[in-house]
Amino acid sequence: MNRGTTESNVRYNPGNLGDLLKHGWLVEIVRFLHRLKTGEPLRYADTFCGFADYGVHDETAQRIRDRFHVLEFRRLQEPFLDRGRYAGSVTLAGLAAEGNLRASLFDANPQALASYPAGTAEILEIRSGYDILDSKDPYDLIFLDPYDDVWADCKTVLTRCAARLDRASILIFFPLEAESQWDLLAAAIDRLGINCQRGFVKNPGNPLDGTWHFAAIFMPGTLLGLGAVLGLFGELNVVTARVNALAANP
Numbered sequence: 001m002n003r004g005t006t007e008s009n010v011r012y013n014p015g016n017l018g019d020l021l022k023h024g025w026l027v028e029i030v031r032f033l034h035r036l037k038t039g040e041p042l043r044y045a046d047t048f049c050g051f052a053d054y055g056v057h058d059e060t061a062q063r064i065r066d067r068f069h070v071l072e073f074r075r076l077q078e079p080f081l082d083r084g085r086y087a088g089s090v091t092l093a094g095l096a097a098e099g100n101l102r103a104s105l106f107d108a109n110p111q112a113l114a115s116y117p118a119g120t121a122e123i124l125e126i127r128s129g130y131d132i133l134d135s136k137d138p139y140d141l142i143f144l145d146p147y148d149d150v151w152a153d154c155k156t157v158l159t160r161c162a163a164r165l166d167r168a169s170i171l172i173f174f175p176l177e178a179e180s181q182w183d184l185l186a187a188a189i190d191r192l193g194i195n196c197q198r199g200f201v202k203n204p205g206n207p208l209d210g211t212w213h214f215a216a217i218f219m220p221g222t223l224l225g226l227g228a229v230l231g232l233f234g235e236l237n238v239v240t241a242r243v244n245a246l247a248a249n250p
């Protein structure tokens with residue numbers, strides 16, 4: 001494994017099933033929104049941004065190359081895997097938007113923010129990644145990628161997301177300790193009546209992937225036409241199915 005020093009305190013194995021779900025979705029969503037922008041930069045907020053890229057285990061890199069058949073994600077990730085790295089969310093979003101990304105970032109870990117070359121992104125002056133939900137600034141996409149502590153406040157976070165959809169689409173990722181949390185999450189979303197796509201990956205617990213199950217929710221902004229996002233919802237389902245296929249036969 002080639003592991004860089006800067007991201008040494010990352011809590012999980014980069015390139016695991018959760019990463020494949022969130023990043024597979026992120027690439028499809030950014031590509032879709034980028035096409036709609038017809039040349040204007042995509043305004044992207046990533047307030048749990050992590051590092052620009054990570055060291056990846058050889059076995060994890062090989063599994064992605066051989067068995068994760070999500071072509072655009074693979075195409076973007078390939079040059080990183082080739083040198084023992086795995087691209088993080090901001091790097092992938094920039095590539096998926098063909099460089100036409102206006103990124104606004106935050107992370108509670110200053111070392112993570114320092115992994116981005118100076119001047120490549122705006123660093124938001126907030127205290128927590130969730131604060132972006134209180135700002136009135138418009139974004140094409142807000143990506144929220146917290147650790148499992150999101151669960152304690154999950155209903156409040158979803159309610160705040162629902163109230164933000166007039167000025168942004170939102171992708172949020174949840175690591176789940178128990179499978180039953182997926183049903184609770186789905187029920188909370190139903191109660192809020194949010195139009196969204198949901199994806200769940202049941203993790204059998206391969207050592208490469210840890211023990212968490214994973215969920216992703218994409219809530220399109222209200223300004224996006226319902227018809228337009230249906231095709232995207234289908235693409236997201238394909239990604240979820242491919243991560244689950246990998247999970248079922250690790």
Ligand SMILES: C[S@@+](CC[C@H](N)C(=O)[O-])C[C@H]1O[C@@H](n2cnc3c(N)ncnc32)[C@H](O)[C@@H]1O
Binds near residue numbers: 047088112127130145
């Ligand atoms: C799952 S990692 C992010 C991975 C990254 N989005 C990627 O895909 O490459 C979660 C990140 O959230 C950061 N974090 C934890 N609590 C936070 C908070 N309240 N506000 C902002 N960042 C936080 C951690 O330092 C960590 O880098």
